[in-house]
Amino acid sequence: xxxxxxxxxxxxxxxxxxxxxxxxxxxxxxxxxxxxxxxxxxxxxxxxxxxxxxxxxxxxxxxxxxxxxxxxxxxxxxxxxxxxxxxxxxxxxxxxxxxxxxxxxxxxxxxxxxxxxxxxxxxxxxxxxxxxxxxxxxxxxxxxxxxxxxxxxxxxxxxxxxxxxxxxxxxxxxxxxxxxxxxxxxxxxxxxxxxxxxxxxxxxxxxxxxxxxxxxxxxxxxxxxxxxxxxxxxxxxxxxxxxxxxxxxxxxxxxxxxxxxxxxxxxxxxxxxxxxxxxxxxxxxxxxxxxxxxxxxxxxxxxxxxxxxxxxx
Amino acid sequence: xxxxxxxxxxxxxxxxxxxxxxxxxxxxxxxxxxxxxxxxxxxxxxxxxxxxxxxxxxxxxxxxxxxxxxxxxxxxxxxxxxxxxxxxxxxxxxxxxxxxxxxxxxxxxxxxxxxxxxxxxxxxxxxxxxxxxxxxxxxxxxxxxxxxxxxxxxxxxxxxxxxxxxxxxxxxxxxxxxxxxxxxxxxxxxxxxxxxxxxxxxxxxxxxxxxxxxxxxxxxxxxxxxxxxxxxxxxxxxxxxxxxxxxxxxxxxxxxxxxxxxxxxxxxxxxxxxxxxxxxxxxxxxxxxxxxxxxxxxxx
Numbered sequence: 154x155x156x157x158x159x160x161x162x163x164x165x166x167x168x169x170x171x172x173x174x175x176x177x178x179x180x181x182x183x184x185x186x187x188x189x190x191x192x193x194x195x196x197x198x199x200x201x202x203x204x205x206x207x208x209x210x211x212x213x214x215x216x217x218x219x220x221x222x223x224x225x226x227x228x229x230x231x232x233x234x235x236x237x238x239x240x241x242x243x244x245x246x247x248x249x250x251x252x253x254x255x256x257x258x259x260x261x262x263x264x265x266x267x268x269x270x271x272x273x274x275x276x277x278x279x280x281x282x283x284x285x286x287x288x289x290x291x292x293x294x295x296x297x298x299x300x301x302x303x304x305x306x307x308x309x310x311x312x313x314x315x316x317x318x319x320x321x322x323x324x325x326x327x328x329x330x331x332x333x334x335x336x337x338x339x340x341x342x343x344x345x346x347x348x349x350x351x352x353x354x355x356x357x358x359x360x361x362x363x364x365x366x367x368x369x370x371x372x373x374x375x376x377x378x379x380x381x382x383x384x385x386x387x388x389x390x391x392x393x394x395x396x397x398x399x400x401x402x403x404x405x406x407x408x409x410x411x412x413x414x415x416x417x418x419x420x421x422x423x424x425x426x427x428x429x430x431x432x433x434x435x436x437x438x439x440x441x442x443x444x445x446x447x448x449x450x451x452x453x454x455x456x457x458x459x460x461x462x463x464x465x466x
Numbered sequence: 467x468x469x470x471x472x473x474x475x476x477x478x479x480x481x482x483x484x485x486x487x488x489x490x491x492x493x494x495x496x497x498x499x500x501x502x503x504x505x506x507x508x509x510x511x512x513x514x515x516x517x518x519x520x521x522x523x524x525x526x527x528x529x530x531x532x533x534x535x536x537x538x539x540x541x542x543x544x545x546x547x548x549x550x551x552x553x554x555x556x557x558x559x560x561x562x563x564x565x566x567x568x569x570x571x572x573x574x575x576x577x578x579x580x581x582x583x584x585x586x587x588x589x590x591x592x593x594x595x596x597x598x599x600x601x602x603x604x605x606x607x608x609x610x611x612x613x614x615x616x617x618x619x620x621x622x623x624x625x626x627x628x629x630x631x632x633x634x635x636x637x638x639x640x641x642x643x644x645x646x647x648x649x650x651x652x653x654x655x656x657x658x659x660x661x662x663x664x665x666x667x668x669x670x671x672x673x674x675x676x677x678x679x680x681x682x683x684x685x686x687x688x689x690x691x692x693x694x695x696x697x698x699x700x701x702x703x704x705x706x707x708x709x710x711x712x713x714x715x716x717x718x719x720x721x722x723x724x725x726x727x728x729x730x731x732x733x734x735x736x737x738x739x740x741x742x743x744x745x746x747x748x749x750x751x752x753x754x755x756x757x758x759x760x761x762x763x764x765x766x
Binding site for chain 1: 498501502504505508509510512513514515516518519522530531535574577578579581582584585586589590591592593594597600601604606607608610611612613614615616617618619634635637638640643668672693696697699700704714715716718719721722729732733735736739740743744746747755758759
């Protein structure tokens, strides 16, 4: 039973219209197709589909390190997770981090791209400066910033002292720690959004500006009535990627503050990690993973709907 | 930074400058000067953590722990911290582990993605739509959520603390399959048809016609996969406990506690770990920037 050809590929193997030839050709095509797709499909199946399904199964068991209590426990893990104050706190921290980091990561990256796009000399240097941190591993970023934030010897408090400002406990004060994590994240990842905006800016046709200039629109007017609307698709893309990336935050928080002080920066991924690898409660950890995944799916659907509605109107 | 890239960068800068400077506009107007000052300040701010780390790494441990903002330490500047880190520490070994695993991950990912992308683009096989839908669905699954079941699986396969344990779960990329499929879709099918009529089989056509035409995109995908693998922390951190098998990011994490208050050595380790990728970037600057601009992949 041949399926409809929905690729533009003209199939020259099927030259004659006799049905057995067709079926044979179709079988041959199927074999060839699978031969090409197999190496990927095997890895994809073994290391993504299987763990995803296995994790779902685990979330309904009381599985621990020793394998004790591995019988099915129904929705007990999910019930426990929903009434676990630490889980809610980690989830709250994650949402808070996402809000705090997404706004500057979108607004500032746009501002940087607009500045660099003015055509001032030294373009490659500006581009390099803003993008360089993005290439660093999280561990390197954390080593740099742990040193920057060092209460007694760090550069930041040193500079503040020059201006007669009292030292700040950047990573030790529960009221400041999350802000510090956001600053580090901003420095580390802004280069990616910045490059996306810069590329989008270069695609805006010159004629539009000329037309606007003839109509007497000034620079700021052009910015708000031409540039920002033209960048809407890029902003939508950046927002989507940024929110999902921020929700999955783990590395820099785990290494900068280990979720402290007093759990004020622990992210949901860190909570999942700790439930699984320090508490050895594999079933419970998987249940929280799936709750979090449900949230991510809902957010993805909402974003998709928003973007589609906006582009339709 | 070689003089070659420097001069080319300058030329590009000049070209961009000419492009941005519109006739009838004073290139030295006050507003442009203000913008330039703001840019210089921002770029300097972004480079400060690098500069501060380099400066610290060149001091003696005593000086690094003695004063904050001192540009003229009593002991002067030396590469002592680097020498110590390279001779005593595991950094060369970790760098080797990173290189080995990243290269294998990159090679396998690019090969499997190209083959699968081509199958989706050109071959009408049974079950194709189902597999394609599964790939799309998989893209929104954050790999962080699979750590527990994946670790249990690796225990069962006896792959914890092995190179394959680090490599296999990272050696495929659904998003890259989609990107390559989209690229292959744009290649005119007539180019392949002629060869097919002459009796070349699919693999032959793929190898000698499609792949050569796809070099730029393959290079971009390879660079991004490599950077991602080189910098990945969470999975290698979970699957390795043996210091001899750690990759650079995972090993460095132990340095922080091991060196404790030896700030110069801490920073020297960080700089050494950052160096390879900075060099990769300077080499492949154009592909990386173009890759991000055209596809938006490479998000962390």
